[in-house]
Amino acid sequence: MKPKLMLVTEKGMQEFIPLTRYEELQMRFEKLSSEEKTQKEEKEKLYTMSRVLKIFKTSRPTIYAWEKKGILHPIRIEGRVYFKADDVDKMIDSKR
Structure with a gap:
């Protein structure tokens, strides 16, 4: 045993x-x-437009300008605008 x-x-x-x-x-x-x-x-996390506005403490026209310059790449789903968290984090890092 x-x-x-x-x-x-x-x-x-x-x-x-x-x-x-x-x-x-x-x-x-x-x-x-x-x-x-x-x-x-x-x-793969997405941020809403309002969340991005709060993060950067900026206005919608500024976000649209960044979009035109290719800084941020929006994802549009059923009329709503989202941004990849990875893109937002990269932009935050570049501003530091």
Whole structure:
């Protein structure tokens, strides 16, 4: 009979079952994948026109001027104007 390692936890006595190397690597991969997915979602985030106006503390004509100059690239969806968070972050960094 193989000896068992028992742990005392908040839930009482529980048997400790070590992960196989494959299970450990799989868990690490899933964690990395979820982190990459979160980063990708952040990059794909869109800001509304009103949010961009607040961020830059400017007016609509200024935003439209930046659009004409190619500084900001709007995305129009059903009559609404959005901006990629990545583009806005780049512009903030360039102003610093």
